[in-house]
Amino acid sequence: MQLFYCPNFQLPxxxxxxxxxxxxxxxxxxxxxxxxxxxxxxxHFAQAKILANKPKNCLLEILEIQRQxxxxxxxxxxxxxxxxxxxxxxxxxxATEIGIDEISFLQCDRSERKEIRLExxxxxxxxxxxxSKQAYLPxxxxxxxxxxxxxxxxxxxxxxxxxxxxxxxxxxQTLRSKGKYLLLIGAEGDFSEKEINLAKEKGFExxxxxxxxxxxxxxxxxxxxxxxCQNFI
Amino acid sequence: MQLFYCPNFQLPxxxxxxxxxxxxxxxxxxxxxxxxxxxxxxxHFAQAKILANKPKNCLLEILEIQRQxxxxxxxxxxxxxxxxxxxxxxxxxxATEIGIDEISFLQCDRSERKEIRLExxxxxxxxxxxxSKQAYLPxxxxxxxxxxxxxxxxxxxxxxxxxxxxxxxxxxQTLRSKGKYLLLIGAEGDFSEKEINLAKEKGFExxxxxxxxxxxxxxxxxxxxxxxCQNFI
Numbered sequence: 001m002q003l004f005y006c007p008n009f010q011l012p013x014x015x016x017x018x019x020x021x022x023x024x025x026x027x028x029x030x031x032x033x034x035x036x037x038x039x040x041x042x043x044h045f046a047q048a049k050i051l052a053n054k055p056k057n058c059l060l061e062i063l064e065i066q067r068q069x070x071x072x073x074x075x076x077x078x079x080x081x082x083x084x085x086x087x088x089x090x091x092x093x094x095a096t097e098i099g100i101d102e103i104s105f106l107q108c109d110r111s112e113r114k115e116i117r118l119e120x121x122x123x124x125x126x127x128x129x130x131x132s133k134q135a136y137l138p139x140x141x142x143x144x145x146x147x148x149x150x151x152x153x154x155x156x157x158x159x160x161x162x163x164x165x166x167x168x169x170x171x172x173q174t175l176r177s178k179g180k181y182l183l184l185i186g187a188e189g190d191f192s193e194k195e196i197n198l199a200k201e202k203g204f205e206x207x208x209x210x211x212x213x214x215x216x217x218x219x220x221x222x223x224x225x226x227x228x229c230q231n232f233i
Numbered sequence: 234m235q236l237f238y239c240p241n242f243q244l245p246x247x248x249x250x251x252x253x254x255x256x257x258x259x260x261x262x263x264x265x266x267x268x269x270x271x272x273x274x275x276x277h278f279a280q281a282k283i284l285a286n287k288p289k290n291c292l293l294e295i296l297e298i299q300r301q302x303x304x305x306x307x308x309x310x311x312x313x314x315x316x317x318x319x320x321x322x323x324x325x326x327x328a329t330e331i332g333i334d335e336i337s338f339l340q341c342d343r344s345e346r347k348e349i350r351l352e353x354x355x356x357x358x359x360x361x362x363x364x365s366k367q368a369y370l371p372x373x374x375x376x377x378x379x380x381x382x383x384x385x386x387x388x389x390x391x392x393x394x395x396x397x398x399x400x401x402x403x404x405x406q407t408l409r410s411k412g413k414y415l416l417l418i419g420a421e422g423d424f425s426e427k428e429i430n431l432a433k434e435k436g437f438e439x440x441x442x443x444x445x446x447x448x449x450x451x452x453x454x455x456x457x458x459x460x461x462c463q464n465f466i
Contacts, residue, residue, distance in 0.1 A: 097445060099444075170462075172462045212332060212365050212367060213366050214365065222331060225455050226458065226462055
C-alpha cells in the first residue's frame with residue numbers, strides 16, 4: 001500500500017500536493033475513482049477517492065479518517081551534522097523509522113560542516129514515514145550555533161542529556177519511561193570541553209550510548225532505539 | 234590514533250599486509266622508527282615499531298600486546314540482503330560499530346538479490362573496526378539458501394529467533410543476558426509462511442523488533458542495539 005503525503009486535509013475534499021500527485025497519477029498511473037491512502041504527518045491517515053486527475057488539481061474525496069496512536073514519549077535530538085551529508089540523511093531516515101519527534105542541527109566548535117540543506121533532509125524524513133507507514137512527520141529545525149541553541153528555555157523536558165565519549169553513565173541506566181527527552185550529540189571530534197560545561201550548567205546530564213566508539217549518525221540511531229525500547233518494554 | 238589490521242601477528246616481529254602498508258607508508262607517510270597501533274581482529278591490539286618501509290615488506294617490531302575484553306554475549310545475525318547493496322553495507326558498518334560477532338547472508342523465497350560480493354562487505358567490516366577502535370572483526374559467511382542454512386545444527390545457541398512483521402513478542406521481552414544468540418531477518422517482503430514454519434520447527438522463537446515497520450537493514454541495527462544494551466544494563 002502506497003502512502004501519500006497531504007498536509008492539512010479536511011473533510012469532505014482536499015487537493016493532493018502537486019509533487020505527490022505527479023507520483024500518484026503519472027508514475028503509479030492511478031485514475032479517477034481509485035482510492036488511495038494519505039497522511040497529514042500530524043497523526044492522521046485517510047482513505048481518499050480520486051475525483052480529478054490533473055497533477056495541479058488532483059482533487060480527493062476524503063472517505064474515512066483514522067488517527068494513529070501517538071508514541072508514549074517525545075524525543076528531540078540535537079545533532080552536529082557530519083561532514084559527509086549522506087551520513088546525516090541516513091540518520092534522519094533511520095531515526096524516523098525507529099521513532100523521533102524533533103531533530104535540530106547544531107554548529108559546534110569542532111564542526112566541519114557549517115550548513116545543511118534542510119529541505120533535502122525533510123524529504124528524507126517524508127520518504128521514511130511513507131515507507132514505514134507512519135502518520136507522524138518529525139519536525140526538522142534549521143542549523144544553529146550550539147550556544148544559541150543552548151540559550152533556549154527547555155521547559156517541559158523531563159530529561160536532558162549530552163552524550164560524549166568518556167561519560168560513564170549509560171543512557172539505559174538513567175532513562176525514565178514516558179518522558180519528553182532532549183539529547184545532544186556532537187560530530188566527529190566530539191563536543192569541546194566548553195560546550196560540555198555549558199550544557200551541564202543548563203542542567204543537561206552527561207551520558208554514554210554504549211561500550212564502543214560510535215560515529216555521530218550511529219549514536220543518533222542507537223539513542224532512538226534505546227528510548228523506543230525502554231518505553232515499550 | 235590510526236589502527237592498522239595485521240592478522241596473525243606474533244612476537245617479536247611481523248609483516249604488515251601490503252594494502253595496509255601502502256596506507257601507512259604512502260598515504261600517512263609513516264617512516265622507519267615510528268610506532269603504530271595494530272589489531273589482529275581476534276581480540277588483540279599491539280604497539281609496533283616500523284623497521285622497514287617497503288609496502289611489500291613493511292617489517293614491524295611488536296613492542297607490546299594488549300587484549301581487549303570480549304563482550305559478554307555472542308550475536309549472530311542471518312539476514313536476507315536488500316536489493317540495494319548499499320543498505321547492506323550500512324548494516325555491516327553499523328552492526329560492527331555497535332557490536333556483532335557473525336553475519337550470515339540468506340537467500341530467501343522473496344529475495345530479489347541472489348548474490349553478494351562478500352569481499353566488499355568484509356572490507357566494510359574491517360573499516361568499521363578500525364574506525365571504532367575494536368579488536369574483534371566479525372565473521373561474515375557467504376550467501377546460502379534459507380533451507381540450507383536452517384539445516385545446520387545450532388548447538389550452543391542459548392536463544393534463536395526469527396523476526397517478522399506481525400509477531401507480538403518484543404525482543405526486549407524475551408532476551409536473556411549473556412547468551413549466544415542467533416537472529417533471522419528477512420528482506421523486503423519479509424519471510425514466507427513456509428520459511429517461518431520451518432524456523433519454528435527448528436526451535437526458533439518469533440519476535441518483533443518494535444512498534445514500527447522497519448527496513449531490513451534498520452531491523453538488523455535495532456537488534457544489535459537491543460542486544461548490546463540489555464547486556465550492559
